[in-house]
Amino acid sequence: MAAAPRSSARGGAAKASKIPQVSWREPRPAPIVLVSGPEEICAERAIAGVRDYLRAEDPALEVSDVRADDYAPGTLLSLTSPSLFGEPRMVRVAGVEKASDAFIQEAVSYLENPQEGATVLLRHTGATVRGKKLLDAVRAGTGEGIEIACPAVKRDSDRVDFAAGEFRAARKRIAPTALRALVSAFADDLTELAAACQQLIGDVEGDVTDEVVTRYYGGRVEVSAFVVADTAIAGRYGEALIALRHALASGADxxxxxAAFAMKLRTMAKVAGLRGSGRELASQLGMKDWQIDRARRDLSGWNERSLGLAIQATARADAEVKGASRDPVFALERMVAVVATRDPFGG
Structure with a gap:
């Protein structure tokens, strides 16, 4: 299983962390589980996953909730101590980024002697550096801990990765353009995007296509630059032109x-002709595995000549939309035509 990014008190990379880093998509229990980082939807999934894992092992699991910022001394030891019948215990501690001195002191002491059969889950959002002493102790390996990092999902590429992961985890296929459209429709709310993915996964039989996304969320979908580029690169000229006009009507710049066309074509040019696994090339080119795989799919039907023509057309359009032409819309339409038809005169 691939390791998740290591997180610090602010959700970034942790230096010299000695504990296993576990993906929030594949959570597992340990005597101490640190769920770090600001992305709440990922943290909620991780916490629920740990609970479900423990409950599947023993339905008698006792679950308790504690606030680290409103902590009564002695609570942690009381909740983790073995009960009369020895049921497993899970203590979920929220607000560690605002923890009281009393909680930090008791939690650090608890790390030195975790109770058998107990799982203590510490949730730290990274909003402050409060509790750094406790986090450092957990990451130093005290108490047999693991860390589940939940870094912020802000960039468009991160949201695409998140949504793609939702469908991949469910073993459900979604068309690349449909994925882009879905992410565009919920660009401002990751929780809503996650809910939309789960709805499509649960409701739709077979693959999720552009038509399916439009049927479910057509009122929210704003055609993005990448949807236009994806459609044109796939050679669907009519659809690409319609998508372009829709995007412009929605206020696209x-x-x-x-720039979206240029980025995708540059990636295709870098990958064209190279051999090796996606992981090897990603490391070599400073890219992600999925970008390599996507570029290879995009290259289907392209050759050196047509790719060169497309890059030239994009460079010309770039100059024209930045002031070299009085009609930027025409410049865009001509670029789309050349890319989609792979013809210097746009078919």
């Missing part, structure tokens, strides 16, 4: 529209 011509400059980032060209």
């Amino acid at each position: 011509p400059v980032p529209m060209v």
